[in-house]
Amino acid sequence: xxxxxARNGRKRTTITDVAERAGVSVPTVSRVVAxxxxxxxxxxxKVMRAIRELDYVANAHARALAGATTxxxxxxxxxxxxxxxxxxxxxxxxxxxTEGRTCLVCTTQGDPARELAVVEQMREQHADAVIxxxxxxxxxxxxxxMIHFAHALDEAGSRLVLCGRPALGAxxxxxxxxxxxxxxxxxxxxxxxxxxxRRIAFLGLEExxxxxxxxxxxxxxxxxxFRVDPxxxxxxxxSFFRSFGYEATRELLAEQRDVTAIFAAxxxxxxxxxxxxxxxxxxxxxxxxxxxxxxxxxxxxLTPPLTTVHIPHDELGRTAVRMALHRHEEAVPQHxxxxxxxxxxxxxxxxx
Amino acid sequence: xxxxxARNGRKRTTITDVAERAGVSVPTVSRVVAxxxxxxxxxxxKVMRAIRELDYVANAHARALAGATTxxxxxxxxxxxxxxxxxxxxxxxxxxxTEGRTCLVCTTQGDPARELAVVEQMREQHADAVIxxxxxxxxxxxxxxMIHFAHALDEAGSRLVLCGRPALGAxxxxxxxxxxxxxxxxxxxxxxxxxxxRRIAFLGLEExxxxxxxxxxxxxxxxxxFRVDPxxxxxxxxSFFRSFGYEATRELLAEQRDVTAIFAAxxxxxxxxxxxxxxxxxxxxxxxxxxxxxxxxxxxxLTPPLTTVHIPHDELGRTAVRMALHRHEEAVPQHxxxxxxxxxxxxxxxxx
DNA sequence: CTGAAAGCGCTAACAT
DNA sequence: ATGTTAGCGCTTTCAG
Numbered sequence: 061x062x063x064x065x066a067r068n069g070r071k072r073t074t075i076t077d078v079a080e081r082a083g084v085s086v087p088t089v090s091r092v093v094a095x096x097x098x099x100x101x102x103x104x105x106k107v108m109r110a111i112r113e114l115d116y117v118a119n120a121h122a123r124a125l126a127g128a129t130t131x132x133x134x135x136x137x138x139x140x141x142x143x144x145x146x147x148x149x150x151x152x153x154x155x156x157x158t159e160g161r162t163c164l165v166c167t168t169q170g171d172p173a174r175e176l177a178v179v180e181q182m183r184e185q186h187a188d189a190v191i192x193x194x195x196x197x198x199x200x201x202x203x204x205x206m207i208h209f210a211h212a213l214d215e216a217g218s219r220l221v222l223c224g225r226p227a228l229g230a231x232x233x234x235x236x237x238x239x240x241x242x243x244x245x246x247x248x249x250x251x252x253x254x255x256x257x258r259r260i261a262f263l264g265l266e267e268x269x270x271x272x273x274x275x276x277x278x279x280x281x282x283x284x285x286f287r288v289d290p291x292x293x294x295x296x297x298x299s300f301f302r303s304f305g306y307e308a309t310r311e312l313l314a315e316q317r318d319v320t321a322i323f324a325a326x327x328x329x330x331x332x333x334x335x336x337x338x339x340x341x342x343x344x345x346x347x348x349x350x351x352x353x354x355x356x357x358x359x360x361x362l363t364p365p366l367t368t369v370h371i372p373h374d375e376l377g378r379t380a381v382r383m384a385l386h387r388h389e390e391a392v393p394q395h396x397x398x399x400x401x402x403x404x405x406x407x408x409x410x411x412x
Numbered sequence: 413x414x415x416x417x418a419r420n421g422r423k424r425t426t427i428t429d430v431a432e433r434a435g436v437s438v439p440t441v442s443r444v445v446a447x448x449x450x451x452x453x454x455x456x457x458k459v460m461r462a463i464r465e466l467d468y469v470a471n472a473h474a475r476a477l478a479g480a481t482t483x484x485x486x487x488x489x490x491x492x493x494x495x496x497x498x499x500x501x502x503x504x505x506x507x508x509x510t511e512g513r514t515c516l517v518c519t520t521q522g523d524p525a526r527e528l529a530v531v532e533q534m535r536e537q538h539a540d541a542v543i544x545x546x547x548x549x550x551x552x553x554x555x556x557x558m559i560h561f562a563h564a565l566d567e568a569g570s571r572l573v574l575c576g577r578p579a580l581g582a583x584x585x586x587x588x589x590x591x592x593x594x595x596x597x598x599x600x601x602x603x604x605x606x607x608x609x610r611r612i613a614f615l616g617l618e619e620x621x622x623x624x625x626x627x628x629x630x631x632x633x634x635x636x637x638f639r640v641d642p643x644x645x646x647x648x649x650x651s652f653f654r655s656f657g658y659e660a661t662r663e664l665l666a667e668q669r670d671v672t673a674i675f676a677a678x679x680x681x682x683x684x685x686x687x688x689x690x691x692x693x694x695x696x697x698x699x700x701x702x703x704x705x706x707x708x709x710x711x712x713x714l715t716p717p718l719t720t721v722h723i724p725h726d727e728l729g730r731t732a733v734r735m736a737l738h739r740h741e742e743a744v745p746q747h748x749x750x751x752x753x754x755x756x757x758x759x760x761x762x763x764x
Numbered sequence: 765c766t767g768a769a770a771g772c773g774c775t776a777a778c779a780t
Numbered sequence: 781a782t783g784t785t786a787g788c789g790c791t792t793t794c795a796g
Contacts, residue, residue: 072568074789085767090791100765115564120536121482122789124473125772135517140505141498150493153519162533165487165517167505181514184472212467216424331713361683363715426773437783442775452781474773477788 073116082110093118124186133381134164134187136178138194143356144326144373148193148223151377159385161188170194172202179209183216189235189384191221191377198268203228210234219387223380224371226270227395235387236395237380241271244369244400245278246285248351249323251367251402253286255410257321257349261294263308263333264325272300272325275353279323294319298329305332313340320349320411327352327359330366334407338363345409355403364406372398425468434462445470476538485733486516486539488530490546495708496678496725500545500575503729511737513540522546524554531561535568541587541736543573543729550620555580562586571739575732576723578622579747587739588747589732593623596721596752597630598637600703601675603719603754605638607762609673609701612642615660615685616677617649624652624677627705631675646671650681657684665692672701672763679704679711682718686759690715697761707755716758724750 075093079086084103091097092107099107110116124130133156137145149165156163164187168175175192182190190213192206207228210220214233221235228234252260262279266272276295283290294317298304305324309332312319324330330352334344342348344364352359355370375398386392427445431438436455443449444459451459462468476482485508489497501517508515516539520527527544534542542565544558559580562572566585573587580586604612614631618624628647635642646669650656657676661684664671676682682704686696694700696716704711707722727750738744 072789076789086789087768087791088766091766094791098765103765115560117532117535119477119538119789121473121476121538122772123791125471125477125774125788126790126792127772130473139502140492141495141502143493143495146493146498149517150491150519153492153517157518162537163517165501165505165515166509167502180469183469185514186471186473208467335713358710358713361687361710361713424773428773438773439775439784440782443782446775450781455781471773474788475775477772477790478774478776479788 072119073114075116075118077114078107078110078116081114082106130186130188131161132164132185132187133159133161133385134166134182134185134190136166136168136175136182136190136192138168138170140165140167142328143358144354144371145193147356147373148377148380151374151379152191152223152381153377154374155378155381159381161381161385172199176202176205176209179206179220183209183212183218186216187218189219189221189381191223191380191384192225193223193377194225194271198270198273207232219384221380221384223376224271226274234394235380235384237376237383237398238396239371239376239398240400241274242278242281244353244371244402245275245323246282247278247400248353248367248369248402249279249282250285251404252321252323252349252351252408253282253288255349255408257411258288259291259294259317259319260321260323261296261308261312261317261319262323262325263296263298263305264300264329265295265297266300266325267297275325291317293317300326300329302328302332302335305329306336307332309333309336310340313337313342321408322348322350324350324352327354327356327366327368330368331358331362334362334366345407347412349408349411351408359403359405362407367405367408368403369400370403371400424471425466426471427468429466430459430462430468433466434458482538482540483513484516484537484539485511485513485736486518486534486537486542488518488520488527488534488542488544490520490522492517492519494680495710496706496723497545499708499725500729500732503726503731504543504575504733505729506726507730507733511733513733513737524551528554528557528561531558531572535561535564535570538568539570541571541573541733543575543732543736544577545575545729546577546623550622550625559584571736573732573736575728576623578626586746587732587736589728589735589750590748591723591728591750592752593626594630594633596705596723596754597627597675598634599630599752600705600719600721600754601631601634602637603756604673604675604701604703604760605634605640607701607760609763610640611646611669611671612673612675613646613648613660613664613669613671614642614675614677615648615650615657616652616681617647618652618677619649627677643669645669652678652681654680654684654687657681658688659684661685661688662692665689665694673760674700674702676702676704679706679708679718679720682720682759683710683714686714686718697759699764701760701763703760711755711757714759719757719760720755721752722755723752 166178227236352368359366518530704720711718
């Protein structure tokens with residue numbers, strides 16, 4: 061009664077081996093492993109012993125195929141090295157584990173085509189939930205494809221979760237966990253305005269990505285509230301990378317636009333801004349105030365430590381998993397907006 | 413011929429639905445999907461059409477169960493938010509995708525017990541490779557358990573990969589991808605010594621974790637080479653966290669030990685060191701030289717930018733996947749040590 | 765409490 | 781080139 065040899069020539073201990081060794085039937089072994097059905101103590105002991113002796117582990121695929129339960133959560137993200145995503149991932153992973161799930165992770169490098177391909181792949185895996193993180197494409201075509209996936213997943217008993225990106229529409233079966241992106245931008249811009257800043261540059265509008273657009277809206281609404289007309293030429297489009305912050309700031313400095321504060325769309329961009337300012341001999345915050353967005357750990361290491369908008373990263377990830385998995389329970393909403401708030405550090409002062 | 417309804421009440425399009433719709437047999441559908449067998453163009457077209465109309469995706473579990481190939485790579489890491497791990501993860505994910513694999517990610521928070529549990533779980537998943545990243549436990553018991561897993565995975569046709577952690581022994585079937593941890597520490601310590609530093613503190617020895625022990629060895633060997641006796645009281649044990657760097661430096665300063673350089677075991681620790689130095693009014697590098705280890709992106713944002721040891725993170729991850737998956741091909745080694753090198757930035761100067 | 769029987773969705777011989 | 785026949789390893793009725 062040695063283990064069978066599979067087609068590929070590998071020996072793998074199966075439930076049948078265990079059953080033979082323990083002198084019981086296959087379903088009995090299944091029952092003691094699952095532990096959800098009465099089994100005589102003596103029988104259980106025999107089976108457990110056989111399992112240990114044979115070093116048996118269940119085949120997750122056979123289990124998924126026979127039962128209905130996959131016990132995996134898929135997590136799709138632009139780039140796992142970005143602290144913003146990594147911290148959400150952390151929350152997802154923790155909650156998934158708490159709920160007894162394994163976590164599949166895929167990165168898309170921000171490519172909408174790859175995102176679509178990855179979601180398709182997750183559909184094959186029958187994940188209990190597919191969590192999409194980070195600014196999505198605003199192209200109508202991609203939006204439609206995503207709506208399609210939401211329905212496909214729903215019909216398959218799975219769930220699409222949009223985490224930190226806008227909802228797809230009213231009748232789309234999806235869970236959405238947002239953070240108050242626009243509100244955070246509004247608050248930190250107001251902070252600047254209330255201190256007397258009137259010429260505030262906004263760096264990092266990424267066309268077609270909702271995240272930056274919403275942040276810009278917050279910036280604009282704050283200006284309206286304070287009844288100041290923002291100078292549209294102070295809004296610079298670019299990437300979310302450090303180098304963009306550096307370049308854009310150099311330009312701004314060269315142009316002598318009388319800017320007294322810079323709102324970088326992300327902390328990473330702000331790091332580039334600070335660097336350019338230092339290179340240009342501009343004192344922060346004395347000569348120029350700088351704020352960022354995201355509140356990643358890096359902000360504390362910057363010189364000076366950066367005033368920024370805090371996003372509840374972990375909470376976002378945990379909530380996404382929790383809401384998706386418990387969506388059939390009552391009182392579990394399927395759309396929440398988590399709050400953001402300004403974290404005041406040392407990079408802001410009133411204008412001279 | 414609508415889709416069947418599974419036990420759990422979900423309708424899912426299966427290969428049978430497609431076959432019926434296209435008016436062919438199930439294996440024919442399988443063949444066009446796999447694309448590894450001759451199928452008449454007309455038949456293929458019919459099948460493709462049915463697939464599109466039914467929005468069919470293959471069930472990865474059924475596929476894994478029937479065939480031998482799982483097409484997943486598991487990746488086990490302490491903490492995905494640590495840049496060190498995130499960058500390796502990036503390499504793993506990229507290479508896995510290149511090789512047509514999905515990536516399972518699990519975090520252990522550095523807990524050896526959880527690591528063991530996770531590896532067990534990966535065994536159930538039948539991943540093609542299980543990649544363990546980061547300093548492992550030096551406890552003999554855990555080592556034995558890991559050796560056991562290496563054999564179990566091997567017998568199951570999978571592969572244990574140790575990435576950035578030491579090999580388990582000569583006859584253990586595992587792939588190991590290391591970086592020259594000791595060599596990097598030797599080089600950067602030599603850099604300091606050659607500039608004339610004689611009292612160099614080493615911060616961040618984490619007992620029981622090989623990574624820090626090897627770095628300490630490099631530090632010591634460099635001293636021997638330069639024929640200087642290192643002061644053992646200058647070696648401080650602690651965590652790899654920022655706070656440890658801060659605290660340890662405050663102590664060092666308070667003790668007035670005539671230290672002229674600090675070797676922090678990681679860049680994160682170095683960030684804490686720099687912070688403490690700034691708080692204490694100590695100029696870097698004029699009054700104190702500081703070096704780190706890892707070369708994470710943060711180092712460039714520190715003030716001053718940190719001289720550190722570069723680790724080829726991406727390469728480590730990619731190599732791990734490549735070597736494991738191609739282990740049966742000739743000329744693919746199963747143990748490599750990737751090089752590290754000192755990156756000189758602005759945190760080091762000769763002692764006063 | 766336990767066993768026998770059926771089937772999850774797919775692939776891989778074996779036929780034709 | 782296509783269909784037929786067997787499973788892969790497990791769970792879940794249904795009997796006893």
